[in-house]
Amino acid sequence: MRSRAFGLNLHADQAIPGLVDSAASPADVRIRLGSLPASLTGAECAAAVEPAWYVSPDSDPTGRPLLTVRASAGSGYYHFWYADGTRFAIDRTGSEVWAVWPAALTLADTATYLLGPVMGFVLRLRGRVCLHASAVAVGGAALALLGPAGAGKSTTAAAFARRGFPVLCDDIVALEESPNLFLVPPAYPQLRLWPASVNILYGDPEALPPLTPNWDKRGLDLRDAAGPFPDRALPLAAVYLLGERSPDADAPFVEAVKPAEALMALVAHTYTNYLLDRGRRAAEFETMGRLVAQVPVRRVVPHADASRLPLLCDVLLAATGVRDPWLLGSSIVYNLAAYGEMMKDQIRMAAYEAALRAVVRPGCVVADVGAGTGVMSFLACRLGAGRVYAIEPADAIEVARALAIANGFADRIVFLQDLSTRVTLPEPADIVVADLRGILPWFGHNIPSLIDARTRLLARGGTLIPQRDTLWLGVVQAPELYAHFTDGWDNNGLDLNVEPVKRLLFNNWVKAHAGPGQFVTEPQQVAVLDYATTDDVNLDAQTTTAVTRPGTAHGFNAWFDTVLTGTVGFSNGPSQPKLLYSQAFFPWPMPVNLQTGDRVTVRLRARLVGDEYVWNWDTTVVAGGATAATTTFRQSTFFGIPLSPAALRKGDASHTATLGQDGHIDHLILSLMDGQRTLADIARDVAARFAQRFPRWEDALSRVGELSRRYGP
Numbered sequence: 001m002r003s004r005a006f007g008l009n010l011h012a013d014q015a016i017p018g019l020v021d022s023a024a025s026p027a028d029v030r031i032r033l034g035s036l037p038a039s040l041t042g043a044e045c046a047a048a049v050e051p052a053w054y055v056s057p058d059s060d061p062t063g064r065p066l067l068t069v070r071a072s073a074g075s076g077y078y079h080f081w082y083a084d085g086t087r088f089a090i091d092r093t094g095s096e097v098w099a100v101w102p103a104a105l106t107l108a109d110t111a112t113y114l115l116g117p118v119m120g121f122v123l124r125l126r127g128r129v130c131l132h133a134s135a136v137a138v139g140g141a142a143l144a145l146l147g148p149a150g151a152g153k154s155t156t157a158a159a160f161a162r163r164g165f166p167v168l169c170d171d172i173v174a175l176e177e178s179p180n181l182f183l184v185p186p187a188y189p190q191l192r193l194w195p196a197s198v199n200i201l202y203g204d205p206e207a208l209p210p211l212t213p214n215w216d217k218r219g220l221d222l223r224d225a226a227g228p229f230p231d232r233a234l235p236l237a238a239v240y241l242l243g244e245r246s247p248d249a250d251a252p253f254v255e256a257v258k259p260a261e262a263l264m265a266l267v268a269h270t271y272t273n274y275l276l277d278r279g280r281r282a283a284e285f286e287t288m289g290r291l292v293a294q295v296p297v298r299r300v301v302p303h304a305d306a307s308r309l310p311l312l313c314d315v316l317l318a319a320t321g322v323r324d325p326w327l328l329g330s331s332i333v334y335n336l337a338a339y340g341e342m343m344k345d346q347i348r349m350a351a352y353e354a355a356l357r358a359v360v361r362p363g364c365v366v367a368d369v370g371a372g373t374g375v376m377s378f379l380a381c382r383l384g385a386g387r388v389y390a391i392e393p394a395d396a397i398e399v400a401r402a403l404a405i406a407n408g409f410a411d412r413i414v415f416l417q418d419l420s421t422r423v424t425l426p427e428p429a430d431i432v433v434a435d436l437r438g439i440l441p442w443f444g445h446n447i448p449s450l451i452d453a454r455t456r457l458l459a460r461g462g463t464l465i466p467q468r469d470t471l472w473l474g475v476v477q478a479p480e481l482y483a484h485f486t487d488g489w490d491n492n493g494l495d496l497n498v499e500p501v502k503r504l505l506f507n508n509w510v511k512a513h514a515g516p517g518q519f520v521t522e523p524q525q526v527a528v529l530d531y532a533t534t535d536d537v538n539l540d541a542q543t544t545t546a547v548t549r550p551g552t553a554h555g556f557n558a559w560f561d562t563v564l565t566g567t568v569g570f571s572n573g574p575s576q577p578k579l580l581y582s583q584a585f586f587p588w589p590m591p592v593n594l595q596t597g598d599r600v601t602v603r604l605r606a607r608l609v610g611d612e613y614v615w616n617w618d619t620t621v622v623a624g625g626a627t628a629a630t631t632t633f634r635q636s637t638f639f640g641i642p643l644s645p646a647a648l649r650k651g652d653a654s655h656t657a658t659l660g661q662d663g664h665i666d667h668l669i670l671s672l673m674d675g676q677r678t679l680a681d682i683a684r685d686v687a688a689r690f691a692q693r694f695p696r697w698e699d700a701l702s703r704v705g706e707l708s709r710r711y712g713p
Helices: 044-048 107-125 153-162 195-202 259-268 278-294 306-320 336-344 346-359 375-382 396-406 446-457 479-490 499-505 645-650 661-672 679-689 697-711
Strands: 002-005 008-012 029-033 067-071 077-082 087-091 096-100 130-138 141-146 167-169 172-174 176-178 181-184 190-193 218-221 234-242 253-256 297-301 365-369 387-391 413-416 429-434 458-465 468-476 524-530 539-546 551-565 568-571 584-594 599-609 612-622 631-636
Touching (some): 029 107, 077 107, 087 107, 096 107, 130 153, 141 153, 141 172, 153 167, 153 195, 167 172, 190 195, 195 306, 253 306, 297 306, 336 346, 336 375, 346 458, 346 568, 365 375, 375 387, 375 396, 375 429, 396 413, 446 458, 468 539, 468 599, 479 584, 499 584, 524 539, 584 612, 661 697, 679 697
Parallel strands (some): 029 096, 429 458
Antiparallel strands (some): 067 077, 130 167, 181 234, 253 297, 468 524, 468 551
16 A cells, blocks of 8 residues: 655555545655564564563553553664553664554554554654644645644534535644745545544534444544545644633634743643653754744633534634635635645646737737735746736735745746835736636626726736626535535534524535536536726626426526637636636525426626625526416525614714724824834833733734834835
8 A cells, every 4th residue: 555644655564444545655654554673573582672662641441551662772773662562663764564463452543543653753764743623724724733642632623624625634743844934734534533532523423433343542534524635735824722621701712822821831732752862852952942933822812611512613713814715715726735735736836827829029018916925927928028017905925925935937027015006007907817716706896897907007908917807606406515625514413403504504505615516507608707998996797597307406506617718728617627726616595396398597696895705696486387476585695794773873874983092092103103203112102001911012013003004115
């Protein structure tokens, strides 16, 4: 068996429960099951080893230590003895592992040791620092949950998996260090959970199968729980120290941790640190110091009530700056890993490169609107552009600058950190290129920005990329997608009326791909967005489609095809390869049984309000022989936001507004920004005025700096 786990290629002479076959080659670690090296077998074994190097403080009912580790005197092996008779040998380079076990046990029992402490020690021998943590993939990065046994690492990770977030690893986070970056490689697609945790998550302690016939823990197959198991390492975005559960009404909550405290917590919770010699322990301490300097470390205090586990996930997502993908709707969080995913979408990138190749001429001027990390700008330079204006409001533009220098394009790119609608170029652009869409083109300020760029930045007769997007939709059978809206509320064993929550849930749409076999109608063209001529930032379109095969429908999926220039483009349609954009699933409040010949009419509207769109979807179903509607739904993302009456009153035109304490703080800060005072001077004044909020002036400095960045020129 060949497999890849923890960033290592593992070659074993038998299939190991928990691992999956892959083309991993060449071998980093060879595993031999059912045998030990000759020097550690038979009567020679007792004489060939030194006194115990490590003895577990815990014992089995007969008084035998649960684990004893010895180092052989001359053969160069570490020898793991478990109380149940399972034995492992590991060579001193962490390249070879042997295992034997008693007849009463199984290979599955042995795998629980192999993929835990044994593999953890192998990683340490190979110079890798490991955290005693689980890790979840969020927004293209890794979030680590760290703590001792019983802290809830695996249970919290499983809760994330139930919400669609891939789990990278359970119990062991094997770090890979790069300059200014720590990466978390995926381990193997299995979570180990005690029955009590299974009961919390699924309402039945028997809902998951046992890992082995001889152990109570249950196994969650992560390939079934949260889509494809990650196949690459992700950058570590944050580490959360799982604190003691609290009955406090404010729990769960996240709190700051001082760097020194964070360092000591990390060092205390590295994996198998009890097996390290002094040199490795010192090297580990230095690595943890670098991690604290580069990655946010915070403490999270869960609530003692297990029913608040979903809220714990919400709190962690909010603290990390990521929104739940099942409630994502019209917002996307970009970070460096997400930019990498955009570049990795080969169909998208090949189309944009082909479009630029068709129109870029030597010496031409290109405006890259929403440049991000600069990939479109670099393509334009490579194709011969004389000057490129890379326009990007976010700090990702600093990455673009560095990449431009590294790739020899810096002399031809002018970087402008601002919104394109606030930028005036010194010359008109022959080409404006942009990809500001979200899942659908009606996203953020995509359309207003392109209208403005076409009007102000593009030369007469110039080329705008993209040229046109076409919106399509089709009615779908999607029980699994639908379950993500309802399962946690319907199947929790609490016997509560949750209809008020469902009214909120079903007024949101989500990113979700549907294949051709899920559609009960043919795709219908809904609208065409011609960027060369449109002045309308909103959408109001209607289509009627006939049911072509019977089935229980759960809503409809919408997607777009694009023409970038000429004949160059791509599609997110159901019969096409899945792209980064995917599709949008608009659920209905209840499933509808449809028969061939039934007619479904959908009116889809999107209105830009502030920085986001409010979506409305009205659905009417008319049975085959009927003349009047048999089913009617009216839905809107406006009704998917839980707003209190007090919050609504504060936005009413008749409301008389006053400032709260935060308003007074910000008002004072802004009034002191007179071009004379330093930020430190302002922070001292703010701390003196609001001493209870800011015991030290340094505590106010971050608030002052945030407003300086937001409102400064």
